[in-house]
Amino acid sequence: MQLVSIITVNYNNAPVTEELLQSIFDKNRYSDIEIIVVDNGSKVDPVPAWIITYPTVKFIRSETNIGFAGGNNLGIKASTGGYLFLINNDTEVTDDLVGLLANTLDQNSNVGAISPAILFFDAPEVFQYAGFTKMNYLTGRNQTIGIDEKNMGQYNDVVGETAYAHGAAMMIRRTAIDKAGLMAENYFLYYEELDWSERIKQKGFDIWINTNAIIFHKESRSVGKNSALKEYYMNRNRILFIRSHAPAFTYCMFMIYFLSIVSTRNMITYLRNKQFSFISILFKAIYWNFTNSVNSKRLYFPS
Known part of the structure; x- marks a missing residue:
């Protein structure tokens, strides 16, 4: 045993x-x-x-x-x-x-x-x-x-x-x-x-x-179901995961999809739900991936 x-x-x-x-x-x-x-x-x-x-x-x-x-x-x-x-x-x-x-x-x-x-x-x-x-x-x-x-x-x-x-x-x-x-x-x-x-x-x-x-x-007791922290890291890490494991061409295609489709859809949802602060959080999640390496430990804590 x-x-x-x-x-x-x-x-x-x-x-x-x-x-x-x-x-x-x-x-x-x-x-x-x-x-x-x-x-x-x-x-x-x-x-x-x-x-x-x-x-x-x-x-x-x-x-x-x-x-x-x-x-x-x-x-x-x-x-x-x-x-x-x-x-x-x-x-x-x-x-x-x-x-x-x-x-x-x-x-x-x-x-x-x-x-x-x-x-x-x-x-x-x-x-x-x-x-x-x-x-x-x-x-x-x-x-x-x-x-x-x-x-x-x-x-x-x-x-x-x-x-x-x-x-x-x-x-x-x-x-x-x-x-x-x-x-x-x-x-x-x-x-x-x-x-x-x-x-x-x-x-x-x-x-x-x-x-x-x-x-x-019991799910989401620590960060909340719609918290800024969750929204930031779900978006940032979705991109980071694909960067880390997909071939370069596939990653480029993914980013076109994410920037054109996912980001637009998310912003419409934020506006509909009056979660206006989440718009800047989404952009910060994207920006992190353009300015940091896949192994970077630089973090961000949205309030």
Whole structure:
């Protein structure tokens, strides 16, 4: 049995993180685990109180917010497990979740990373994720399989390859990390799991899903469903991902599409919704990609 390091990142959401910890203590049946919580520069440091309340959990504190990838990388560096299960703090686990994923990795040495099925916490009969399709590099779009579908058994017993792991819940083999490297911290927020999946595949591993393993996701508790931060990084990192993985000609075609179609459509939406500040945020997301290299760690934090 492999030791599984369960890693989660907290940012200004201590009560939600505590709900996750309680769900692990109450429901998880896989015995060989360590739990690591990274506090990512929360305004009020919850770690001193947590150390008293949760003596078996390993806590790490970053004094600044270093992003989803940066926070997870701190946890990875502190972990000792052969498998690393990265889960959002706004999730709750189910009984067999960890065991099913770990057993799948045990039995399939070609699998570098695996995700469970993800259902919405507030609508537990509805899927958020049952796999990803491959990215269309001309449009920078792919599809989330199963999203918003009611669970009628249509994805029962799906155990096999998918295009990308899901950042809300993914178990990674340590040897895959050793070869592919840590998560790319310049993404900061969004698309980093797609980039990581691509790099893991480039090292000869497969990305799988096991829909018999289920996790419930509260989604978007940290940044808000329509926040400036989310809007900026979703646009900036969509471009960055294509820059990083598409051939040069394909990237040029994508940028023509993005500037002419996507940007126009987004601005119409912003105007319709009276989100006028989002227009400048979109331009800043585009501008970053014209003025920074793909490996640049220069960030921007819209207010």
